[in-house]
Amino acid sequence: MSTPLDTVTHAEQTPEVDQPWADLGLKPDEYERIRDILGRRPTAAELAMYSVMWSEHCSYKSSKVHLRRFGDLPSETPLGKTLAGIGENAGVIDIGQGWAVTFKAESHNHPSYVEPYQGAATGVGGIVRDIMAMGARPIAVMDPLRFGAIDHPDTARVLPGVVSGVGGYGNSLGLPNIGGEVVFDECYQGNPLVNALCVGALRHEDLHLARASGAGNLVVLFGAKTGGDGIGGVSVLASETFEDEGPAKRPAVQVGDPFAEKVLIECCLDLYRAEVVDGIQDLGGAGLSCATSELASAGDGGMEIELDLVPLRDSTLRPEEILMSESQERMMAVVSPEHLTRFMEITERWDVEATVLGRVTGGDRLQITWGGETIVDVPPRSVAHDGPVYERPIARPGWIDAVQADTTADLPRPEGEQIAQTVLDLLASPNLCDKSWITEQYDRYVRGNTAQAMPFDAGVVRVDESTGLGVALATDGNGRYGRLDPYAGAQSSLAESYRNVATSGALPLAVTDCLNFGSPEDPGVMWQFQRAVEGLYDACLELGIPVTGGNVSFYNQTGETAIHPTPVVGVLGVLDDVRRAVRSGFPAAGEVVLLLGETRDELDGSEWAKAVHGHLGGTPPRVDLAAEKALADLFVEAGRAGLLTSAHDLSDGGLAVGLAESVMTHGVGASIDLASVGGDGLDDATALLSESGARALVTVAGEADVATLLGIAATYGVPITRLGTTDGDRLRVKGTRGLTVEELRAAHTGTMPRYFAS
CATH class of the missing domain: 3.90.650.10 (PurM-like C-terminal domain)
Known part of the structure; x- marks a missing residue:
């Protein structure tokens, strides 16, 4: 990696410099495309940004062509319109009486295999911040988990750490864990699935979106300092297949501090109440690279950032490392100048460090400086939204006919x-x-609004204490069915989650998903993925419910061995009064x-x-x-x-x-x-x-x-x-x-x- 002196001017003058694009996970054609976009070679900082933002985990480059059809589903529910859907940090659904809920599922699979406790803990922290970024108070979490054979020595390493991480982070936040699943199968031996779901509640008028609009508005980074933990992190880690020898030489897994996040939640809610936030984005996968480029790309202008103003835990970090760091418990807000004093008063009251890094501009560039020198000058959409889109080869696996012919008849x-x-x-x-050995490590009733939790079919949590209005949630995924028929398997997972919500008496309203598959470079895996997406789309269309968001996790594969196709589907329903659940x-x-x-x-x-x-x-x-x-x-x-x-x-x-x-x-x-x-x-x-x-x-x-x-x-x-x-x-x-x-x-x-x- 080059030194911080690799400025835009230097890059223009040294086109022949050899850059480590392959080490950062970029393909030869992707690197050439970056050069075409910029009209020159990228600086070291720009290369870092493109590499993490164009990773499979962040860009969805292998799944976009299939996921687009979810946007064709009706956005209406029996109770009103979807207030925010696919493309936002989390989906937001009207549940009546002026209330809305936001919910989403995410994966933290590979990090949880490498470092089970921190991988799972920061998975919970990340999904909670997605909910916070919509203007909501997080009110509950869920944890669909998959592990290898129950008697395998590595399961004994991974499972206790994952469960401790989920419980340690969620319990410290004071969020009830109201449901999930625990499944064992040999196919997950080298690739456990650690999916996390969070739901939050908000009034309609409190909805916030990730946009940087209004030239002259200020860009404020607040929360924890930036450190070397998680450099590359989930962005790179979740975008490659594990080798047969297991989790050696991986990017650093993020380290979470749930108590810092708890304070950050309350600080954000105070900022929303004070109406001093024009746009907001959490910092998760890809860190500052993501927050700056996505805010600018979704806004109406450009952005200027002084990177050397970022508060650091490690003063030796280079600019590209700061941009790639996935340190936890950080948020970025867009604040108008007249609201800055009030914004800073609130963050100071909560003892949350806040720093003005730059401003929104009237142009169409994201420009980042270091020591007064420009080290990034890019069109933000090219980083955040216009990355590579692949139509991967698709082929029905030859083995599936024999598997389907091998019935249970005999x-x-x-x-x-x-x-x-x-x-x-x-x-x-x-x-x-019975999974109570796991679920008893989770606080299921903290905050006093949990009406139902494990082992019941659906988790039920009250939203409005005056009326009893609440929501029911369930997650389900059947990898066995997915292997036999990915189309039917995906529909079965949705149907079971839908049914679990309905048995509580709740009206099912919306879907989120976490689609866990093997390598997209395998045509057979892409056939499984395509069929699963088609199954979910057709099922949602028939049931009349929207998909409001979710996550794709590819490369869940060790060597040539992929996991069963495992689309985990979450369904949310509404209850007029949770006492009648x-x-x-x-x-x-x-x-x-x-x-x-x-x-x-x-x-x-x-x-x-x-x-x-x-x-x-x-x-x-x-x-x-x-x-x-x-x-x-x-x-x-x-x-x-x-x-x-x-x-x-x-x-x-x-x-x-x-x-x-x-x-x-x-x-x-x-x-x-x-x-x-x-x-x-x-x-x-x-x-x-x-x-x-x-x-x-x-x-x-x-x-x-x-x-x-x-x-x-x-x-x-x-x-x-x-x-x-x-x-x-x-x-x-x-x-x-x-x-x-x-x-x-x-x-x-x-x-x-x-x-x-x-």
């Missing part, structure tokens, strides 16, 4: 007394076992147990096939989006009427796991008859283990409520099957051995402590 299905043991085996399996788990004896939806012989890709037989093949369950919407509409109406005493979606593990979890929640047993499930010809094992979609398990208090629910179900065309009643202290399925609550809990709760308690 797998032995349990009968009679074997069924009870199969249920216990499933409850103890890594993906279906429907909870899962049988609440009392003497209630009627009902199955909503149609059960089919669909065991391909199931947890039973994988956990019991080590089998993954066939085609995933059919996705019936019309049935999913009908089921959701039923839940909204029945929930508002207070008709349901419990509701639990059916997905992984099917009816067997849904019944067992419902029994364990409050220790209330049930007597179940499967004779009518799925019609004639469906054996008991299939009725219990099938993972057919658009289904849920519910209870109502008595026969009058059964009749009312039957009437609502008929309106929406939702099939209802009577299963039995709640009673006693064991799960009794006719024709099989009964299982006591103690047996179920012993199987369910023993797995995680056995591997991680020490």
